[in-house]
Amino acid sequence: MLSIALDAMGGDHAPDEIVKGAVEASARYGIEVVLVGDPEAIERHLPRSRPRPSVVPASQTIGFEESPAKAVLNKPDSSIMVGLRLVKEGKAAAFVSAGSTGAVVCAALFLLGTIEGIERPALCLIYSTPSGPSLLLDIGANADCRPEFLLQFAYLGSLYMKNVLGIPNPTVGILSNGEEAGKGNRLVRESYKLLKSSPLNFLGNVEGKDLFRGTARVVVTDGFTGNVVLKANEGFGEALFEQFAGQLKDGLKYRWAAFLLAPLLRAFKRRVDYSEYGGAPLLGVRGNVVVAHGRSRAPAIGNALRLACRMVEQGLPQALEGGGLNVSAGIGR
Amino acid sequence: MLSIALDAMGGDHAPDEIVKGAVEASARYGIEVVLVGDPEAIERHLPRSRPRPSVVPASQTIGFEESPAKAVLNKPDSSIMVGLRLVKEGKAAAFVSAGSTGAVVCAALFLLGTIEGIERPALCLIYSTPSGPSLLLDIGANADCRPEFLLQFAYLGSLYMKNVLGIPNPTVGILSNGEEAGKGNRLVRESYKLLKSSPLNFLGNVEGKDLFRGTARVVVTDGFTGNVVLKANEGFGEALFEQFAGQLKDGLKYRWAAFLLAPLLRAFKRRVDYSEYGGAPLLGVRGNVVVAHGRSRAPAIGNALRLACRMVEQGLPQALEGGGLNVSAGIGR
Numbered sequence: 001m002l003s004i005a006l007d008a009m010g011g012d013h014a015p016d017e018i019v020k021g022a023v024e025a026s027a028r029y030g031i032e033v034v035l036v037g038d039p040e041a042i043e044r045h046l047p048r049s050r051p052r053p054s055v056v057p058a059s060q061t062i063g064f065e066e067s068p069a070k071a072v073l074n075k076p077d078s079s080i081m082v083g084l085r086l087v088k089e090g091k092a093a094a095f096v097s098a099g100s101t102g103a104v105v106c107a108a109l110f111l112l113g114t115i116e117g118i119e120r121p122a123l124c125l126i127y128s129t130p131s132g133p134s135l136l137l138d139i140g141a142n143a144d145c146r147p148e149f150l151l152q153f154a155y156l157g158s159l160y161m162k163n164v165l166g167i168p169n170p171t172v173g174i175l176s177n178g179e180e181a182g183k184g185n186r187l188v189r190e191s192y193k194l195l196k197s198s199p200l201n202f203l204g205n206v207e208g209k210d211l212f213r214g215t216a217r218v219v220v221t222d223g224f225t226g227n228v229v230l231k232a233n234e235g236f237g238e239a240l241f242e243q244f245a246g247q248l249k250d251g252l253k254y255r256w257a258a259f260l261l262a263p264l265l266r267a268f269k270r271r272v273d274y275s276e277y278g279g280a281p282l283l284g285v286r287g288n289v290v291v292a293h294g295r296s297r298a299p300a301i302g303n304a305l306r307l308a309c310r311m312v313e314q315g316l317p318q319a320l321e322g323g324g325l326n327v328s329a330g331i332g333r
Numbered sequence: 334m335l336s337i338a339l340d341a342m343g344g345d346h347a348p349d350e351i352v353k354g355a356v357e358a359s360a361r362y363g364i365e366v367v368l369v370g371d372p373e374a375i376e377r378h379l380p381r382s383r384p385r386p387s388v389v390p391a392s393q394t395i396g397f398e399e400s401p402a403k404a405v406l407n408k409p410d411s412s413i414m415v416g417l418r419l420v421k422e423g424k425a426a427a428f429v430s431a432g433s434t435g436a437v438v439c440a441a442l443f444l445l446g447t448i449e450g451i452e453r454p455a456l457c458l459i460y461s462t463p464s465g466p467s468l469l470l471d472i473g474a475n476a477d478c479r480p481e482f483l484l485q486f487a488y489l490g491s492l493y494m495k496n497v498l499g500i501p502n503p504t505v506g507i508l509s510n511g512e513e514a515g516k517g518n519r520l521v522r523e524s525y526k527l528l529k530s531s532p533l534n535f536l537g538n539v540e541g542k543d544l545f546r547g548t549a550r551v552v553v554t555d556g557f558t559g560n561v562v563l564k565a566n567e568g569f570g571e572a573l574f575e576q577f578a579g580q581l582k583d584g585l586k587y588r589w590a591a592f593l594l595a596p597l598l599r600a601f602k603r604r605v606d607y608s609e610y611g612g613a614p615l616l617g618v619r620g621n622v623v624v625a626h627g628r629s630r631a632p633a634i635g636n637a638l639r640l641a642c643r644m645v646e647q648g649l650p651q652a653l654e655g656g657g658l659n660v661s662a663g664i665g666r
Contacts, residue, residue: 064511143516144518177561183476185476208564209564209565213568221561225557227510229541229562232566233569234542235540235542235543237569267576267580
């Protein structure tokens with residue numbers, strides 16, 4: 001099995017929690033991890049015992065506050081660029097980073113390029129709904145989108161659903177502020193027309209509340225809206241959990257109930273905890289790239305590494321390539 | 334006390350649930366309601382006993398699928414236009430509708446006009462956070478916004494916080510996909526510059542997760558993003574509640590815990606239930622207007638009527654007028 005390159009310098013808790021996550025994932029899931037970054041900083045957190053993740057040095061680090069395009073051009077030896085070069089050269093099967101999303105997307109575009117018919121890659125979230133798995137994209141790769149981008153995201157999502165998850169003729173919706181045709185901002189209204197005249201199984205507008213009902217298998221949106229929505233849900237879930245858990249601590253009868261309910265509360269917390277998702281696959285580039293949450297600690301990094309392994313097993317990105325993005329046969333009924 | 338005009342024909346459950354809500358609110362809270370719409374349809378749902386809400390006839394109805402601007406121009410005798418005319422003529426202190434948001438906004442702009450310095454009104458949500466009340470706007474009046482609109486929303490929100498809730502020098506944030514300056518889509522980046530050079534107490538970008546932490550007292554966004562975010566939270570909360578409540582019904586020990594927890598579960602449901610908010614005030618027009626949720630049933634209509642009464646008691650919209658929107662003294666430290 002090929003190894004997964006991991007950006008040891010990216011994220012709020014780099015390098016310590018990133019290295020810890022790599023060590024735990026190696027031991028627990030047998031994932032072969034290559035840590036990319038400052039060797040001294042990494043070594044400090046590596047255990048002496050073997051087996052240990054290997055290290056590929058990178059002398060530069062890209063921060064969250066840097067302009068992605070400039071940083072990528074000016075820092076060719078940054079952990080993000082070095083890690084993605086390993087993927088490009090076939091030395092790693094995938095790259096995982098909890099660093100600057102913009103820089104990862106820029107560097108992936110620059111080094112790996114996009115698959116046929118795709119101008120911009122999209123970060124996606126795969127989640128479960130009462131009617132099956134759904135896919136929301138873009139959740140943060142492109143803050144400003146053109147209508148053609150949203151059409152391409154719809155193709156990417158549909159091909160993923162069909163070729164990876166085996167769901168024929170997946171339904172597609174566009175995230176909007178109302179269900180009726182004509183609702184939406186300018187981008188949504190123009191993208192709607194493109195989707196309507198495409199061979200995709202387009203349902204029309206879907207609202208935020210439909211996301212979790214599984215109204216559509218694939219929901220497209222621009223990276224700004226997708227990102228804001230997910231982070232708002234994260235915050236809302238946290239606030240609900242804190243309120244609920246806080247009240248449970250008051251009063252004896254609640255404490256007794258909390259004891260009975262412990263397994264349900266754990267399931268609830270899992271559902272609202274970003275670290276369980278692991279990270280978001282960047283679909284549309286010629287290589288496997290996972291963007292992990294900037295707040296990732298060791299367990300989240302472990303989940304991101306597992307997600308990268310799944311993508312390799314699923315045969316991505318080849319499963320999305322040559323899907324005939326320009327012909328209706330590519331999606332197939 | 335002046336009466337509140339209520340659109341009897343607007344919403345998914347009009348007119349029966351709307352009329353029922355009016356009757357209950359009259360009896361329970363002593364609110365004097367004027368029902369606007371088709372007299373025959375309204376009469377069918379009115380009780381024979383007195384006191385009963387009065388009726389002002391309107392022969393036309395605007396549907397959710399109609400183009401707002403066209404509908405407003407072509408249907409001068411629609412319940413929305415007739416209701417707002419009552420406000421304009423001083424015959425009602427406020428107007429409440431669960432009908433087409435776009436049509437209500439258009440008609441309010443056309444009939445009432447905006448207060449000084451404001452080009453577009455904004456729908457807002459006032460909610461509680463651990464650090465005090467916060468205000469999010471726009472949550473649906475303007476799908477496409479210019480940077481100046483977001484600046485004006487910030488003024489409206491700040492004046493509301495200061496003049497209505499008595500919070501001096503309220504903090505302002507702009508909803509974005511990252512905290513760092515420079516993050517955001519084009520609209521956010523341009524609005525950021527305007528806000529930065531304004532006399533407002535501008536904190537910078539805030540993320541979705543910050544909404545519920547109360548990082549800023551006033552959070553501005555375009556009506557598309559605000560609407561999608563709120564509806565996604567609504568759906569997320571409903572999904573969590575259903576999952577949790579569903580599991581509680583399984584197994585004897587959970588049922589026992591559910592009994593102990595009943596009050597907490599009710600509080601939880603209230604927190605995620607849109608009908609508790611009642612509706613959203615439309616800030617920035619010369620009159621009191623509340624847009625209720627399209628799915629509103631009688632209890633939600635009752636809450637929307639109460640919200641309208643509170644706005645009248647708070648002295649809106651005068652409290653936002655003459656606040657010197659163009660001079661720093663208007664916000665005042």
